[in-house]
Amino acid sequence: MTDITNVPLSRRQLMGALGTTTALTMLPGCVTTTPMGTTASGQALLDEFAWNILEHEPLRATSLGVDTGDRAYLRSRLGDxxxxxxxxxxxxxxxDLARARAFPKDGLDPATRTSFEVVESAxxxxxxxxxxxxxxxxxxxxRTAPYPVIQNVGAYIDLPRALDSNHPIRxxxxxxxxxxxxxxxxxxxxGELERMRSARAMGVIPPDFLLERANDQMERQLADAMAGGSLVESLVRRAAEAGISGDWQARADEIVQNRIAPALEAQLAELRTQAAMAGSAPGMSAQPHGDEWYRWSLKSSTTTDMSAAEIHQLGIETLADIHAQMDPILRSLGYTEGNPGQRMIQLSQDDRFKFAEGDAGRAEIIDFLQERIEWVRGEMPRAFARVVDPEVEVRRIPPNEExxxxxxxxxxxxxxxxxxGTFWINLRDTDLHRTYDLVTLTHHEAIPGHVWQGEYSNQLPLIRTILAFNAFSEGWALYGEQLADELGAYDDNPAWRLGYLxxxxxxxxxxxxxxxxxxxGWARQQAIDYFHTNSGVGVAETTNEIDRYCSWPGQATGYMVGKLEILRQRQRAATAMGSAYDLKDFNLAVVEGGNAPLDVMAGNIDRYIGT
Structure with a gap:
């Protein structure tokens, strides 16, 4: 296994950039006394908090599989x-925040104390x-989203997917x-339409290029609804598979075509109204209260107080470090012209790394992903002192949403x-993918990334399975990519290592x-060009990504900020513990501590170091 200090980012980045800007507060060590009843009453209060959230978001109860027994009524609701x-x-x-702050913390066990810290932060x-x-x-x-309905935000996209994948029909x-x-x-x-109109009255109009995409998406969903599509088909198909008799087709069709479709048409009309008023400025700085909104979105997305300027500079320096590692590998493969991103564009044209077109290529991709999942699953005992064994299903993102x-x-x-656990893959065009990038994508989305980490979080109290944080979730998934590297995922294949870098x-x-x-103040095209040139990703995907950042401001910053902080904590633990340090124990401390703001995670590592 690779030495833990041999990380793909410089010591200056690890110990300097984040260490000086996030102002992470270390939490006290383990409490040694736990009066009977104190922790139990704290856990009961945390459970109340959890159910209060789920009353507002019943679909999350269904996603978690907890809308049963006395809470089964949540399965019939969507929220306001x-x-x-x-x-x-x-x-x-x-x-509930006032109740959490007022609850006496003295005597709580470390895990319950951590849960209160997570609640108060979130x-x-x-x-x-x-x-x-x-x-x-x-x-x-x-998802930090200033626009309640846009090309990748809104019930018109979220609900068909959630009802099909999460709502059971047994x-x-x-x-x-x-x-x-x-x-x-x-x-x-x-309800969304009301908020769309209210925002428009304030002068909040999404940029024209996002509205063009949203109009197209909405038209697709409306056509699907009018044709008795996914919302009806999901119920009818699964009821038949379960042997449940009933006139589900007619009942669902009546609701979808006579009630849901008109509501979609009203949203589509509002999107068209906005499109007639829209400009092309892509950023939040062009919107009313936009600077304030973006400051908050960075805080929400990174769980730090880093400024936009600090994050921007961190990105420039980190990119230079990574490009320096890519350069010799690319040269060894004969790619010498242009920066590493430009040379990766050349590599992407190599037929050896492409999949076939159409459904044959889609099948190849699914098989490739499943093979890589099984390989990395077998390596997990080398990286974790206690392993889990989550089932992982690879599924295509529904074509209407792709x-x-x-x-x-x-x-x-x-x-x-x-x-x-589900690994959703976009297969609208097999040319989106190469063998060398799908390997790392597997480690990010499935094992040891999102699915793997989520299995540990599912073993925590309900409130901790509900509350998740972009910087931790995505930071862990990026860290999972590095763990795969350290376990040898790319050792025998330089192109796969390039995909990871x-x-x-x-x-x-x-x-x-x-x-x-x-x-x-960047223009959309400026961002597209910078992304394409420095990442080596095709223009179509690059454009899709830039548009995503315009509709989810700040969210994309959580990935690298979170990874860097996990690595900084890993280096801190290794230095403090010396020969007592074990990578398997550190990784377990992070995932068993649960999905948490970065300062709370640091406190968990304090306790790990002190054990």
Missing amino acids: ASEAGQQAYADTLRA YSTAIEGFELPYGDIPVGSW DEADAEAYISRLEEIPDVLN LGAPTAYGGAPAVDGSRP QAAAYRAVRLVVDTGLHAQ
Whole structure:
């Protein structure tokens, strides 16, 4: 295994850039006394907090597999997407944050103390977001979205996917709950429409290129609904598979075509109204309260107080470090002209690393991903003192969503084991992928990345499985890419190693372009050109990525900021513990500490060092 100090980013980056800008506060060490009842009452309060969140977000209860027993009613609900619903959610968070702060912490065991720290951090940041005059505000989630409906935001995209992949159809009660949720979709869409119009009245208009994509996506979803598509098909197919009799086709068709479709048409009309008013400025600095909104989104996305200028410079320096590692490998393969990103563009044209076109190539990609998952699963005992064994299902992102969707994303299994971890892959065009980039993508999305880490989080109290943080989630997934390297994933294949380094460069570039777009006045094309030239990614994917950063400001910065902090904590632990340090124990301390803000993670590592 590679020595832990041989990391792909310089010591200056690890110990300097983040160490001087995040102002991470170390938490106290382990409490040695735990009076009976104190921890139990704290855990009971944390459970109350969890269920209060799920009352506002019932789909998350379904995703976690906890909408059962006394909470089975949540399976029939979707939540309130209106302005009033948003304010009610914020009021719940304010009340529960006050209760969390008032709860006596003396005597709590370390895990429960950590959970309170996580709650206080997540809630305070979310409340700051709700105090902004517009936008979709994540509560222990990752998507910072100023526009409630755009090409990759909104119920028109989220609900068909969630109902198909997360809502079970095992018996008649499940099917009836699905019907009830269909009946609630028009209210959700109309609640979003209210917020779209309210934002427009404030002068908040998405840029024209995002609205063009959103219009196309909405038209696709509307056509699908009118044709009795995915929302109906999912229920009918799965009810038949489960042997559940009933007139599900007619009932679902009536709701979708007579109630959901008109609500989609109303949203589409609003998008067209906005498109007629839109300009081309891509960044938040062009929007009312945009600078304030972006400062908050960086805080939410990185769980630090780093400024846009600091993140921008960190990206430039980190990219230079990674390019320096790519250069000799590229030269050894005969690629010598241009910067490493430009040479990766040349490498991408090599037929040896391409997949076939069409469905044959899609099948090749799925098989390739599954083979790599099984390889890395077998290596995990070398990297973790306690291993898990999550089931991982590789699935294509639904074709109706592919145009505005990312290249891939992953999610953990359901808490109750009813649904496997999922590796979603965008297969709209097999030319999006190369063998050398899919290897690293597997480690990021599945093992030891999102699915693997999520399996440990699922073993924590319910509130900890709900609250997740972009910098930790994505930072861990990037760290998982490096762990795979240290386990030998790329040892025998220089092109695969280049794919790994290219992925790291990709995340460093994100720091530069996200802050460039939203804080430094970059034009869209300037960001596309910088990304394409320095990452070596094709123009189509680059354009898709830049548009994503315009609709999710700040989110893309969490990846590299989080990875750097995990590496900084790893180096700190190795230095402090000397011969007692073991990589397997460090990795376990991070994942068993759960998904947390970076300062809370640092406190968990304090306790690990002190054991």
